[in-house]
Amino acid sequence: MSTTITEDEAALYDRQLRLWGVEAQNRMRNSSVLIYSFRGVAAEITKNIVLAGVGNVTLLDEKDVEEQDFGANYFIREEEVGKKRVEASAPRVQALNPRVNLTTRTDASLLADETFLSTFDLVVLTDVDAPTLLRTNALTRKLGKKLYAASSLGMDGWIFADLLQHEFVCDVIKTVNGNEQVKVPTKSTNSYVPFESALKHQWSSLKARELKRTPDSLWGLLSLWAAQQATPDSPISDETLTSVATTFLPTISVKPTLLSASTITRISLTSSLEFPPSCAIIGGVAGQDVLNILGGKEEPVRNLMLFDGTTGAGTVWAVGV
Structure with a gap:
C-alpha cells in the first residue's frame, strides 16, 4: 500500500x-x-x-x-x-x-x-x-x-x-523550567510471554489480603482453561470444573477455597453464552x-x-x- x-x-x-x-x-x-x-x-x-x-x-x-x-x-x-x-x-x-x-x-x-x-x-x-x-x-x-x-x-x-x-509511545508528564508540567512523548518497550507461560504464573507473590480481594472469577477462568485442556471439546460441568479447580489451583499457589461454588456454577452454565x-x-x-x-x-x-x-x-x- x-x-x-x-x-x-x-x-x-x-x-x-x-x-x-x-x-x-x-x-x-x-x-x-x-x-x-x-x-x-x-x-x-x-x-x-x-x-x-x-x-x-x-x-x-x-x-x-x-x-x-x-x-x-x-x-x-x-x-x-x-x-x-x-x-x-x-x-x-x-x-x-x-x-x-x-x-x-x-x-x-x-x-x-x-x-x-x-x-x-x-x-x-x-x-x-x-x-x-x-x-x-x-x-x-x-x-x-x-x-x-x-x-x-x-x-x-x-x-x-x-x-x-x-514498542509504543505514550505521553509522560515531566516537569520543566522548575515547575511547569508538560506532556512529553516517550518511547517504551514491553516484553510479553506466551499463553503457556501465563497459565503457569505463580500467585504466591500476592499477599493473603490481596488474594482475598481478587475477584474469584479470575480463579474460575484459570480453572476453566485448565479444564478445557483436560477435557478438550467437551462441555464443562460443575463437577468437572470443581474437580479441576481442586487439583489445579494449588499448582499456581492459590487455595481452592478462594473459588466459590456460585462462581463455578455461573462459569459452567454461561461460559459458552454471549x-x-x-x-x-x-x-x-x-x-x-x-x-x-x-x-x-x-x-x-x-x-x-x-x-x-x-x-x-x-x-x-x-x-x-
Whole structure:
C-alpha cells in the first residue's frame, strides 16, 4: 500500500489524526489483521478497526449463522440463518469503510497454516478455548507474529495478549523550567510471554489480603482453561470444573477455597453464552488495543485482563512476566 495518506483520507480520518498523529494512522493503514471466529466480541473489534482505517482485515470463521447469533452480532440478519457468518456479515462490514481491504475465509484449517498466518501483522482470536489459543500462540511465536485474544464468558470476559517485544509511545508528564508540567512523548518497550507461560504464573507473590480481594472469577477462568485442556471439546460441568479447580489451583499457589461454588456454577452454565453488553465492553477495549498495537501509541493490555460482569470492573494482571 501507499506510504502516504491521501487528501481524501486526511479528511475522512481528520479526528483520529488529531488524536494519534499521521505516523500512527499510516502504520494502521498499512497493517494486516486476521480476526478468527465472528461472534459478538469479534463484531465489535471489527467495527472499530474498520472505521479507524486499518488497511487489510481478514475474517476467518467456518460457522454458519444460527439463531443465537442475533443477540450480539449486529452484522447479521434473521434471513441469513444457514449462511456462513463472515460471508453474511461482510457487505455490512465493508459498508462501514470501503477503503479497507476486507477478505473473508471459511476454512478453519487456515488457523494452523504457517504460510497463511505469516501474511498478517497481528492475529486476533475471539471466543476460543485454551487448546486453540495454545496451538495458535505457538505458531505466532514461531513466526514472530503478535497475538491478541478476547472472549466473552456470559456476563464476564477476558483478554490475553502476547505481543512479543512491543514498542509504543505514550505521553509522560515531566516537569520543566522548575515547575511547569508538560506532556512529553516517550518511547517504551514491553516484553510479553506466551499463553503457556501465563497459565503457569505463580500467585504466591500476592499477599493473603490481596488474594482475598481478587475477584474469584479470575480463579474460575484459570480453572476453566485448565479444564478445557483436560477435557478438550467437551462441555464443562460443575463437577468437572470443581474437580479441576481442586487439583489445579494449588499448582499456581492459590487455595481452592478462594473459588466459590456460585462462581463455578455461573462459569459452567454461561461460559459458552454471549451477553451483548459484556461483548460490547470486551470488544470495545480489545478494538482500541488493536489500534494501539498497530499504531504504536499507548500501552496495550499487559497481558491478562478480566472483566467481571457482576461488578462491572475490569482488572489487568501482568502474568508470567
